[in-house]
Amino acid sequence: MSAQPQSRARRLAWAALLLFAAVLYPVVLIATVMKGESGFVAVEVLVSAVLTVLVGALLLRNPLPVQGILLFAWTFALVQMQNEAIGGLQALITGIGVGYIAATRRPRISIPVAVVTFAVQAGSVFAFLSANDVLLMTLVLGIIVTWMAGNSVRVRRVHAERLREQATAQAVADERLRIARELHDMVAHSIGIIAIQAGVGGRVIDTQPAEARNALDAIEATSRDTLAGLRRMLTALRKDDPGTAPLGPAPGLGDLDGLAEATKEAGVRVGIRTKGELRALPPDVDLSAYRIVQEAVTNVVRHADTDECRVTVDYGDGELAVEIEDDGHGGVVGAGYGIVGMRERVTLLRGEFTAGPRPGGGFRVAVRIPLEAAAR
Template structure:
C-alpha cells in the first residue's frame, strides 16, 4: 500500500504563497526600523534609492491588509509614528495621515464594521498621539489639527463603508434576481407540465370509463377507446420526453428538439376533445397569420386547458371555440352551455392560464356565463411587425 502524501506535501502555489507571506511580514516588522533610520539619514535630503526602498516597504506592508488588516495597519501606524519622532514637519504628517486613512478606507471597503470601526479609531488615535506634543501651549492649533484628523479618518471610513454597502446591495439584488429567475422557470415548467398532462389524463380517464362500460356489449367501441388511450398516452410520453430533454440540454443550443405546439395544432386538440365525447365548434375570424412563438404557445395552451375543463367539468357534449386575429392582438375563447365548470375560476389550470396571459401583458377572464355554462377568454397582444 502507498501512503497518501497529498495532505503532507503542499501544492507549489501554496508553498509560494506561504513564502511570499513570510517575506511580507518580515518587511512589515522591519518597516518601523527602516523609517526610523531613513528619517535620521534624510535630514540632509533623501536619495532616490532611499525613497524607492521606502515605497517598496510601504507597499509590502500594505499588501498584508488583505489577510491581516488590523496588524498590518498597526505596523503602518507604528512606522510613521516612529518617523514623526525624528522629523517633525508638515510633509511627514500629511504622509502619515494619507497612508493611514487610505488603509482605513481599504479596510472599511472590504471588511465588516466590527473590524473597520476599530481600524478607524486606531488610525485616529495613532495620528493624534504623534501630534500631541506639538499642540501643547497652542489650544487653537490643537483644535484645528484634531478636527482635521477626525474628519480625515471619518471621511476615509465612510467612503470605504459606503462602497462595501453598495457592493453588498448589488450582490443581494443579483442573488434575488437569480432566485426570481429560478422561481419563474419552475412556474413555467409547472404550467407546461400541467397543461400538457391534464388534458391527456382527462381524455384517458373518460375513454377508460367508456371502455369499461361497453367492453362486454360493444367490443368495437371498447377497442376504439383503448386505441385513443394508446395514442394519447404516446403523445403525452413524447411531450414529457421533449420537456426532459430540453431541461437536461438547456446549455446545448443546437440540441434537436421538436417545435413547441401552437395554434397550428388546433385540429389535434379538437379531435382529442371529440374522442373524449365533446364536439368543439371552431370559428376563426380575421386574417390567420404566424404568431411569435411565445404567444402561439400561450394561445394553444389556453385552448388546451379550457377544452380539458369542458371535458372534465362541464357535463356537456359540445362547446364553442373562437379565435380572432386582429392587427395588434389575438383573441381566444372557449365557452359551453354545461352545468359544471370551475366556480369562481379556481384550480391550477385557471391559475396557469392567468399567469401565462399576465406574463404576456394580456387580459384574461374565466367564469360562469349569465345564461349558463362557463366561458374562458384571453386577449394576447401581438407587437406590430412581429411574426413567428
C-alpha cells in the same frame, strides 16, 4: 509543469514577496527618514515608495495586520523625524487603511480600527508636533470621512448582493410557477382524456370490442404525447448540460387540430375557427395560447356535460384574441388551478382574461394578448 502548479507557484511567490515587503517596509522607511539630507536619500525614498505600493497590495489580502504595520512604521518615522510632512503622510496612509477596512469589514471590526488609528495619529501628533485645535479637528474629520466613505461602499455592496439574491430567488420562484403551470396544463388535459376513454372502454369492452379497442388506442396515443411533452420539459430543465438537445418543439396554435382530434375521442367535438391572417407568433404567446385552449377544452370535457365546443382564434393587427365557448352547464370560476393558471399566463403577457358563464347558458373563456408588449 502543468498550469495549476504554475499558478500555485506564482501565488506563493507573490505572497512571499509581499510578506517580505511588509517586514522590510518599516526598516527602510525609518532608515530613509533617519538619513535626512545624505546623498543616498533619493534612492531610499524610491525604495520606500515601491515598498509602500507593495504593502498597499498586501492590504487587499490582510488589511488588519498591514494596518498595524503602517501605524508602527509611520509613527516611528514621525518620532525620528518630527516633521509635519511625515505627520501628514502618516494620517493620509493610515486613513486610507481605515477606509479600506471599513469597506471590507463589518462595523464591529472597522470602528475599533478607526478609533485605534485616530488615537495613534492624535497621540503622535500631540507628542511630537506643534498640535492645535485645528489640527485635531482635521484628524477627527479625516478619520470620520474615510470611515464613512469606506462603510458606504460596504453598505452599497451588501445592498447590491441582497438585491441579486432577491432577484435570483424571484427568478427561481417564477420558474417553479411556470413549470407547475406547464405540468398542470399538460397532465390535467391528458389524464382527463385517458380517464374518460378508460371509462368508455370499461363499459363497452364486453358488448362493443371495437369501441373498446378505439378507446385503448386513444389512451395509448394520449399517453405517448404526454410522455413526449414531459420529456421535452425535463430536457429543457437540463438544458445547461453539454450535448443535450431538445426532443421536440413546444406546442402552439398550429397543434390545435391534433388537440381537437384527441378531444373528439373523449366525446367532445371541437370546432376551430380562425380569423385574420395567420402568421408566426412570439414563442411565449404561441405556447400560452395553446395551453389556454387546452385547459379550457379540458374543462369542457370534464365539467360542461356537452358534446361540443367552439374555439375562435383571431389574429388581429396588434393583438391575438382567443375565445372558447360551450353550451353546457358551465363551470365554477376559481375552482381548482385551471382558471388561475390561465389568468397567470395572460397576466405575464400583459393581456386581458375573462372567464364565466354565458348569458344563454354554457361557459366562455376569452383572452386578448397584445403582440407588441409580448415582443418587448
